[in-house]
Amino acid sequence: MIDISSYNWLNKIFHDINFDNLPHGIIISGPKGIGKKLLSHKISSNLLLNKSSKNFDQELFYSKNHPDFFVVNKEKILLKHITYRKNIKKDDWDEELGERNVNDFLSGTPSIAINKVALIVNAHTMNKESQNALLKSLEEPAPNTYIIMTVDRSNALFETIYSRCQVISIPPLSNNDLNSWLINQGITDYSSHDFPSYKSPLSILSAIENDQQNDFKDFIKILSSFFINKIDQNSLIKNLNNLNLDLITKLNFLIEFLKILLKSKILSEALSGNYSLIKNAKFNNLKISNLINEINNFRYEYYKVPQINEGHLLNYVFSELKNSIKL
16 A cells, blocks of 8 residues: 555544545645645545455556556646547647547446545646546546546636535644654755745655755845845846756745735734845835735736746836835
């Protein structure tokens, strides 16, 4: 079986699941890097016991060859991944899945396991057509079949999908719980305070493994240097580009920076550590709040139209910030 004992927050959720009264649809919701995929595989393994031995076929499962387990793990879940149409354009052929799709997989009877399980990772990326196609399998489920979906945000799917599923929410960990977990993983050089507040356990672990653990701190240092007039705007953007961060990460870091700045003033909390250079910053609360909303809108637009000019966007945002934050 899949071992999640070292992920105590997942372990607790798993043991609270009533497998004797489990609906055909399951939605696992939580922030990126909180362990949704781990939990989904653990649930799947519990549903895929062998008909004869009543044991879990680990070798088949881990080799990705289990005939009763179908995984769709794409950056964007398209209609062809849910239901394949013969007249589909040749350009849309999926090299990995071919004609294999969720609805066809679920229409057959289990081969060697008690149940069939379809796992859709990143289900929040499904468009309207994909979700409507999936509803067919949720509304008229075949016996002994389960659909498990992972989503990074709440209310990401049709209400009709939620109404036919059990939602398992994985909440963010507190700083204390996160730091305790990091220590248990042997990580003592870094804590949750070295990362943005939205970073989750597995995201932090991944950042450390990929030598990206200092990205946020370096971002704050460069930004602070800009506000104290140590570097100009052109140097600011050049230095940020040298961090090799994508635009969404830069915008996420910037929103985190502004939220911490705003929180410090509203709650009269002194800034220290990475923020010590701007501890005496003066700004209008409403102006900063409006800028956070505007950057959020930019981020949303970029998801829809990724061809937005990054340089123009950053120049505009930092010009507005320099006019709004004074030292």
